[in-house]
Amino acid sequence: MVSYENGGLLDKLFEGQERRTASTLPAKMVLFEHPAEELTAAEAEDMLIPFAFEEALCRDIGAGLVPPCLHIWSHPGGVALGLRxxxxxxAAAAMAGLEQAGYAAAVRHSGGAAxxxxxxIVNVSLILPKAPGKLDFHDDFRLLASLIAEAAAASHPQAAAQIRAGEIAxxxxxxxxxxxxxxxxxxxIAQRRQSGAYFVHAFVVVSGSGRERGELIRGFYQTASGxxxxLDxxxxxxxxxAALGELGGPDAAxxxxxxIRQAAERRGVQLTPxxxxxxxxxxDLQYSDPRVLETAAMLRQRYAR
Known part of the structure; x- marks a missing residue:
């Protein structure tokens, strides 16, 4: 593993929290990228494909078939719900309403809510083998949070210096x-664990209107709760x-x-495309791989969509 710590940036990011050891990433990682504009029509239509891809990739990493991975992706438009x-x-009526308005809707298997x-929105996942005895998921959240901040600092250091981590009511x-x-x-940030590997996933709002996205999700809950x-x-x-672009940060996905790529490389990570x-x-694992499509179907059946 290699370690890198931008002390000033991370001190501010986790201000008021317990100071912990430097975040670490594997020295070598495979880079998978799936920007929305490069998806086929079928891939763009099924919002569960990226989640199924990471589920299959996570199994392969746990089995030792592929090194740790960094996955950067986006989707044309939809709402990913939590199981709750x-x-x-x-909920069914609210999801139908989203789809009638042109938004795909599906239930994801990682933690969190809608x-x-x-x-x-740029989605960033670290998919890593599970170390023996590793139990503290907070370290993994801190690892990805620090990478997210460093990625903003690569182009907009002044905005990145203002980033803080902590629940926003x-x-x-x-x-x-x-x-x-x-x-x-x-x-x-959300997380999903398997027996031999796990992934930590971030949804980063980069451009567009944060308020409009908030109104979209609020509308879902108003309908879903009746x-x-x-109800909880x-x-x-x-x-x-807000989007990063609205806050003085980068405004293009x-x-x-x-x-993100620059931040990983600054930490000494060798990224292999x-x-x-x-x-x-x-x-060779593609979005169109039968295993990915089968996993997407399984997730849809298991989570009722």
Whole structure:
């Protein structure tokens, strides 16, 4: 493993939290990239494909078939729900309403609650083998949070210096590792673990309107809950959400994705493009792979969509 720590940036990012050891990444990682504009029509239509891809990739990493991976992707438009969201009394009607409005809707298997997906949101996943005895998931959240901040610093250091980690009340999918500038959230982090590997996933809002995305998710909950205030679901206040571009940071998905690659390389990570891995070892996992499609179907059946 290699370690890198931008002390000033990380001290501010985790201000008020317990100081821990430097975050680490594997010295070598495979880079998979799936920007929305490069997807086929079938891949763009099925919102579960990226999640199924990571599920299959995670199994292969756990089996030792492929090194640790970095996956950067986006989706044309949709809403990924948490399992708890799907259990709200009128969730099916709310999901149907999203789809009628042109948004794909599906239940994801990683933790968290409803989040939007669109071309202005960059999704970043670290997919890593599980170390023996490794139990503290907070370290993994901190690792990805620090990488997210360093990626913003690659092009907009002044904005990145203002990023703080901590729950933003009123945001969609709130959590301890929300990332915000000036109290407005632009990123949330979730995790999924298998027996031999796991992935940590960040939804980074880069461009567009944070408020509009917040209104979209608030509308879903208003319908899904039927207005029952006794139910447990996030009370979204759209003004708590923003895009990095609205906060003085990078305002283009391609710029931010480049920042992620640069941040990993600054930590000393050797990134091998997936195409190079295919040429060197024959390992070839695509969105169109039958295993990925089967996994997507399994996830849809298991989570009722």
């Amino acid at each position: 969201d799907s259990r709200l009394p009128h 989040v939007p997906l669109d071309t202005g 009123g945001s969609y999918c709130p959590g301890d590792f929300d990332m915000a500038i000036g109290g407005r959230k632009f990123c949330g 207005g029952d205030a006794s 679901y996030p009370r979204v206040r759209p003004e708590t959400i 391609a710029v931010y994705a480049a920042g 997936a195409a190079s891995l295919r040429q060197e070892t024959g390992y």
